[in-house]
Amino acid sequence: MTIDDAPRDALRGGPRELLRWVATGAAVSRADLSRLSGLSPSTVSQRVEALISQGLLEETGAGRSRGGRRPRQLAVPTGGAVVGAIDLGAHHARVGALDLSGRVVRARTLPVRIEDGPESVLGALLAEVATLVGSDPAASADGSAPGALRGVGIGIPGPVQHATGRIVSPSRMPGWNGFDVAAFCAGRVDVPVIVDNDANLMALGAHRTAHSELDHAVYIKAGTGIGSGVISSGRLHRGAQGSAGDISHCRVVADPAPPCTCGNAGCLEAVASGAALVTALREQGVPVSDLTGVIRLIDDGDRQATALARQAGRAVGEILAVVVNFFNPQVVAIGGRLADCEPLLASMRATLYERCLPLATQTLLIERVAAGQDVGITGAAHLVIDHVVAPA
Amino acid sequence: MTIDDAPRDALRGGPRELLRWVATGAAVSRADLSRLSGLSPSTVSQRVEALISQGLLEETGAGRSRGGRRPRQLAVPTGGAVVGAIDLGAHHARVGALDLSGRVVRARTLPVRIEDGPESVLGALLAEVATLVGSDPAASADGSAPGALRGVGIGIPGPVQHATGRIVSPSRMPGWNGFDVAAFCAGRVDVPVIVDNDANLMALGAHRTAHSELDHAVYIKAGTGIGSGVISSGRLHRGAQGSAGDISHCRVVADPAPPCTCGNAGCLEAVASGAALVTALREQGVPVSDLTGVIRLIDDGDRQATALARQAGRAVGEILAVVVNFFNPQVVAIGGRLADCEPLLASMRATLYERCLPLATQTLLIERVAAGQDVGITGAAHLVIDHVVAPA
DNA sequence: TCACTTCCTTCGACTACAAAACTAAGTCAG
DNA sequence: CTGACTTAGTTTTGTAGTCGAAGGAAGTGA
Numbered sequence A, B: 001m002t003i004d005d006a007p008r009d010a011l012r013g014g015p016r017e018l019l020r021w022v023a024t025g026a027a028v029s030r031a032d033l034s035r036l037s038g039l040s041p042s043t044v045s046q047r048v049e050a051l052i053s054q055g056l057l058e059e060t061g062a063g064r065s066r067g068g069r070r071p072r073q074l075a076v077p078t079g080g081a082v083v084g085a086i087d088l089g090a091h092h093a094r095v096g097a098l099d100l101s102g103r104v105v106r107a108r109t110l111p112v113r114i115e116d117g118p119e120s121v122l123g124a125l126l127a128e129v130a131t132l133v134g135s136d137p138a139a140s141a142d143g144s145a146p147g148a149l150r151g152v153g154i155g156i157p158g159p160v161q162h163a164t165g166r167i168v169s170p171s172r173m174p175g176w177n178g179f180d181v182a183a184f185c186a187g188r189v190d191v192p193v194i195v196d197n198d199a200n201l202m203a204l205g206a207h208r209t210a211h212s213e214l215d216h217a218v219y220i221k222a223g224t225g226i227g228s229g230v231i232s233s234g235r236l237h238r239g240a241q242g243s244a245g246d247i248s249h250c251r252v253v254a255d256p257a258p259p260c261t262c263g264n265a266g267c268l269e270a271v272a273s274g275a276a277l278v279t280a281l282r283e284q285g286v287p288v289s290d291l292t293g294v295i296r297l298i299d300d301g302d303r304q305a306t307a308l309a310r311q312a313g314r315a316v317g318e319i320l321a322v323v324v325n326f327f328n329p330q331v332v333a334i335g336g337r338l339a340d341c342e343p344l345l346a347s348m349r350a351t352l353y354e355r356c357l358p359l360a361t362q363t364l365l366i367e368r369v370a371a372g373q374d375v376g377i378t379g380a381a382h383l384v385i386d387h388v389v390a391p392a
Numbered sequence C: 001t002c003a004c005t006t007c008c009t010t011c012g013a014c015t016a017c018a019a020a021a022c023t024a025a026g027t028c029a030g
Numbered sequence D: 001c002t003g004a005c006t007t008a009g010t011t012t013t014g015t016a017g018t019c020g021a022a023g024g025a026a027g028t029g030a
Helices: A015-024 A030-037 A041-053 A119-134 A137-142 A181-184 A200-210 A268-273 A274-285 A291-299 A303-327 A344-356 A374-386 B015-024 B028-039 B041-053 B118-134 B137-142 B181-186 B198-210 B268-272 B274-283 B293-301 B301-325 B342-355 B370-386
Strands: A060-064 A072-075 A083-088 A092-098 A104-111 A149-155 A193-197 A217-222 A224-230 A331-335 A366-367 B058-063 B074-075 B085-087 B092-098 B104-113 B151-156 B193-197 B217-220 B226-233 B331-335 B365-368
Touching: A015 A030, A015 A041, A015 A374, A030 A041, A030 A072, A030 A137, A030 A331, A030 B137, A060 A104, A083 A119, A083 A374, A092 A119, A092 A374, A092 B274, A104 A119, A104 A374, A119 A149, A119 A181, A119 B028, A149 A181, A149 A200, A149 A374, A181 A193, A193 A200, A193 A374, A200 A217, A200 A224, A200 A331, A200 A374, A217 A303, A224 A268, A224 A303, A224 B301, A268 A274, A268 A303, A274 A303, A291 A303, A291 A344, A303 A344, A303 B226, A303 B301, A303 B342, A331 A344, A331 B085, A344 A366, B015 B028, B015 B041, B028 B041, B028 B074, B085 B118, B085 B198, B085 B370, B092 B118, B104 B370, B118 B151, B118 B181, B151 B198, B151 B370, B181 B193, B193 B198, B198 B217, B198 B226, B198 B331, B198 B370, B217 B301, B226 B268, B268 B274, B268 B301, B274 B293, B274 B301, B293 B301, B293 B342, B301 B331, B301 B342, B331 B342, B342 B365
Parallel strands: A083 A149, A149 A193, A217 A331, A331 A366, B085 B151, B151 B193, B217 B331, B331 B365
Antiparallel strands: A060 A072, A083 A092, A092 A104, A217 A224, B058 B074, B085 B092, B092 B104, B217 B226
């Protein structure tokens, strides 16, 4: 006798899921939703009506007939910049205004100086969010409720206790330790603010846009720093302390083992992060100023830079091999600025295939995160949307 | 604003949970259940009645008053050996008959020879299950329905595709590759048979008996082989292919790197498993015949054996460090025959604390699996019980 | 003996969902 | 162009699960 697993999601057919189906284009009519969700047509009608009255859904005329009455098309109100999102990085921040479907309405990249401290940095970014949301033509045109800001999601490049919104001993954010981001922001905007780690947000964004049908996924963010986000049973896995996915200080074999900002040596971050590559190249006498320079060198086929990228790829692969064996995900995707670095990717892949159980890699997808520079804010927006369309 | 996470379990107050509360002794009366589950007294009464009529619960007279009417005590029908369980090991199998609360009613350890092949081994073990269940005094006394066998759970010391019940390229089970355990057993017993990896069953058993209030846990089984079981959000995490937790072939630093049965060298299993310790000691000229001998040597303080145990502990700790950083569990517990080996445990602990993020180890429990030799069959029984008390 | 507590059940109401019947609006064959 | 059929969506009605209030059962303690 064969036992199939418990249903993937007890929230089956919840308003959130209906909304997502419409947002992703999987469903266009009430009938579609009924088929997809397994709910009866009457129930779907009822729910849809509720969503419409909340301004979360709208009717957009009749669709094409498939041999019978034409469907009344549904859509998530688009163009309404109602969710703010900030994806804070080491040197830049991506700030955006997104609509309820998680689509980017308007976004900008701003230079930031983390070392200026949280008040200054976050203050400026929140102001930019307000500008982006406020400059919404739809809102200024009709000024109705659907155009109003519903929440702000913020991604931080360091450890965040999601539950409290507090930052805990970040390695590259001087002056931010213990800062309560959520509380600070709550004083500046009067909508819910959700704070999470940047890798988690990338994971959420990438999963929702590219792998929403997969249950278990791991996303690596390799930029200036290195981190990962975990999707388990379709949901973000944050772990006991909210530090799940933080593989930056796992030890890897490297000779000599480069010292890490954390005080140890041979950490993944000290070998495979963008910052590490910059440092290593400089020590070899190569004059690079930042990660962009390193990537250019690699693209140009520079021998030293390429060798370092390979080493970085092996290091990532080494850690990822343990993760894949242990967690057995359906997909491993790599994002961040180093994701476009072919030598790194290639040696990561090779190491992974070499060191994993055949069973674990047999159907494993190893990909690049597709969604580009907006994955982070997309993930942040999804977090907010999930919270706005609250219960189940 | 602080956002609390989604409710841990949408199945809140399901019949399964009620049953578990009674089984664990957390609840004795309907009133207890109402308080624990948050359901209204009327709903609880209704559910309890249903469970009683299914024979899954029974009333056992009145309890002690707490200042008012005396509670009508509830209990899971005990003494009824209604679930069969087999925990197959490399040289021995633990076979048991358990009641609906997951308590062991009767159990035996049998020697097995894996190399005799699945038909022979499983045939004998199933026969033993029948004997243990059949010799139930309660069943023969009143012969009523509650005494009837409801299902059999089987743990296999190798990779199992839980969904199909098939064994996939096990490293130490010649003749078992591709064997469909579930189908074979289905032909011999007329109740559901559930097959899973032995480490998964240990994890389930240990979690249910000792850590049921924790969401995320990792259990290491270190015996002849080495494996792990993962609890994520309170549920067994099996991963995409059902191979999650199989860390036996993760590479660790070891010099020289001992060859592994899988063809590679330096696998965790080749360094830290019981089989590896036996092999290594023999190569050093120490005459040991099996794992029991090794453990005796270690307990006696033998220098060579202890050194190997330390090395094994470091190797486990090394892998576990990555796992803890990545998964951020609330507890890591070690079971299996090597769990009682102090030097191994000590160096595992040390390595873990040295290599993990402080945030991840700050509140991390590192323990020995408490439940003893019956954890496996207990886990198997729980799997069956969960399936019998089917939906939510 | 009486007030009060605890335990549990009964009953009416509410909610979520579904099934069935129905309306609406189309296609297509003859 | 007409009538049979299809698809889409609504309305009505029914059912199952849950809760709250009320009350009965069975105790304690002043």
